[in-house]
Amino acid sequence: MAEAQLAGDAPARAAEPETPATRELTYLEAISEALREEMRRDETVLCIGEDIGAFGGAFKVTDGFYEEFGAGRVIDAPLAENAIIGTAVGAAIEGLRPVCEMQFADFISCGFDQLVNVAAKLHYRQGVAVPIVVRLPSGGGFSGGPFHSQNPEAWFLQAPGLKVVAPATPADAKGLLVSAIRDPNPVCFLEHKGLYRTVRGEVPEGEHTVPLGKARVAREGSELTVIAYGSSVHLALRAAEELGADIEVIDLRSLCPLDADAVLASVRKTSKVLVAHEATRSCGVGAEVAALIAAEAFEHLDAPVRRLTAPDVPIPFSPPLEREVLPQLDDMKEACDELLRY
Template sequence: MTMDLKGLGPDQLTEMYRHLLYPRLIEEKMLILLRQGKISKWFSGIGQEAIAVGATLALEPNEWIMPLHRNLGVFTARNLPLSRLYMQWQGMQGGYSKGRERSFHFGSPEHYICGMISHLGPQLAVADGVALAYRLKEVPRVVLAFSGEGGTSEGDFHEALNLAAVWDLPVIFLVENNGYALSTPVQEQYRCISIADKARGYGIEGVTIDGNDLLAVYDTIKGVREYCIRYRKPYLVECMTFRMRGHEEASGTRYVPEELLALWAQKDPVLQYEQLLLNKKIITEDILQATRQLLKQQIDEELAKAEQGSLLMIDAAEELQSVYAAPGITGLPTDTVGMPATERRFVEAIREGLVQSLEKDKDLVVMGQDIAEYGGAFKVTEGLVTIFGKQRIRNTPICESAVVGAALGLCLEGKKAVVEMQFADFVSMGFNQVVNNLAKIHYRWAQAANVVIRMPTGAGVGAGPFHSQSNEAWFMHTPGLKVVYPSTPADAKGLLMAAIEDPNPVLFFEHKALYRSISGRVPDKPYVVEIGKARQVRRGQDIAVITYGMGVIWAEDFAAAHPEISIEILDLRSLLPLDYEAIRTSVKRTGRVLVLHEDTLTAGVGAEIAAWIGEHCFPMLDAPVLRCASLDTPVPFNKELEKNFLAKQRLGQSIEELMGY
């Protein structure tokens, strides 16, 4: 017996025993219920309880934790009631996610627990964002993020550790090394001797400890916490342990050698700790048994309470309303009539929107590659660092996933974030964070995600397949996101300020070719343009061109060159949500509709709009709804090939065809 008491008193040691035993007894009960068919799935942490319990007890209760499937001890040590946890596991209305999520895929802000997603790795970058918020607020706290040894093979692990190291963030990265990522053993996962060795590659400290020794975990995390706060640096802790059950119960443990299971059974954290307390005469066998009986009774009472809760009340309207956080009162005007205005280029309007938002809201942070001294690839943020400082205008490493995750972490602590993608094309490197973490978080556990991702987009500048894509349709399909795409300087500023005020994640598309090619009168003072409202560019009777972004410019140029056709132009401005009433009005007025967009044709924005018109406005039509889009190819580099690729090349032909009906 090598465990020691770490200077702790009898009362504290006894209380820690209750915290350690409680999740074990809950799990044993859940396995019985699973065999009885009363629950559908269980991810067991039996054999690993000392890590979750010891780490949680070592933190302050207002410090965020990012747990995973096998960390029941985090939730019980933070005193989440078992009755509600059980309702969560059963998909009941009274659970933390109201039946919308499974098992431990939920968060509880009041307990400072951030809900995981199945992809595991994104949790680590969210911890970076929380830690950044602590640094900005100058509060002496740390955040702790769990990973399994298998998760350390993911790119998210590298990005999160590197970002935390570069930014000197107080994050404890805790790796539970139980030897198997589902069934793949560690020798097929990595070649370094220990995961703690990986810390050196990021210029940070790391340590390997016995994860089955409750007091070693507690004492180590206590010390590491003090280190992270004192030196404002991250730390990697590898906890060696073993999972005595399957990845989840259905998978079993047939791939594990029997002798390995027998060896780790002797290292059971609960039995080890009980023996320590008995040997040190901190507790007696009678007290152990009485504690077990008391906790089992508590479990039965909590489960009985849960069974009295409602199962599920299905309300489609409420489900739809829960996808988005309700916007608050911005205090900014939407009516700009009579407001002093100045002629500004598109890029200048966006910059002014950023400046005025940063002035208005001290909790706003802007992040991106080369955005500080360099001013960004397109100089949108030029000079902002001299006004607001490097704490709020932050250069990032090349790590799109970690930066988007960190933006979400900032939101957990009440801050706002604007992330600049150097090119919209590069958002694919952070795609999971956007469509699975940001987009779904409010629906899952009512957490707002006040994040704007600025997306320099579009072709026409001879930049080829990876710097010219129009990828707005990727995100229009994802509930929980908002997608905005302005075509004028005034809208660019007003929509950007509205997006920053919005408590939901917004993809804000900025056409690169518009940055310095168009100008317009832009109100000088702060204002917002309502997201989800289209703009009637011009009124007509013969045909309606429904479009957005560069398509508006193309349509205006065509209409000006063909006064013989009465063309109505509707600038959507927002793609998610769409202004269906404005679309209906244009259809009714003209009877002929062309949907124009720069993106490729198949499954583009135009397909959705054409389908909606066909379903809801069919009696108003005098001709089929036509789409005019770019070719279904990657964006070519050669200028002549690019010109042929773009929808503008076929605009006249499409209007002529539509007018022929």
């Protein structure tokens, strides 16, 4: 029946313009839209998290959802992150598509066991797919302090069986969240809080997916590649504009699977690489990308691979301390400039 309907629609579709209509949304609105449209499209999709119901979530991502979808699909969970992830695992095994909200990414520590030991390993051990999404409002820059500012992506990358994405733009936030919901695996969806209301961009209306595991060339250039994701993409783009330099910016979008082809293609083109992220340095994504480049593109390099990251310290509270720790625009410009002049 679905096929017949599609066939019937074909002539009308052919007449439509190829580029879908877009309009400007904030990063937060794009996440909210992805979730709402998936819940309308597929009645097995539900949300579970703390204060996401009548209150609409700490950041209002699910504002109005409770009224539209009801308490059965917008589940206000008790303050128990393992219960959120663990019950989502059980519900997913039984055919639902739960989207879990951690109120802050930091709180995944309280649900970590269910995520890395149960959800991540079930398919490998027993062939049981666990289609859950864990939304993780992450990142600092607003004096959230050590427990409301972390970028915990590297924790997940050591747990085989989890996919990890970190969109930088509203369009990717929508497309990656839709893809994450439809993926049959557990997906950690890192949404940077600093981008929620500060970043606006054109977002396709209606059906819009971005494949997991595909990076994006955010800016073309030939002299230096900045490999970034999340908030650092915006820092890199601004630095490139302000420096007026021929810098290529690769937005990884997906940290697992990592788009090695896109990384290596850009390195071979520019021969100089800066890897930038807000998360701490040691054993982070930057280390992994640098190791990949060293192994696969060593002979294309004209300079050492450099990293711009937070140092290995917790995120402090006081504004001057936090600014010292989190990479700033000037840090990005300086790091790019050094490599350009190398």
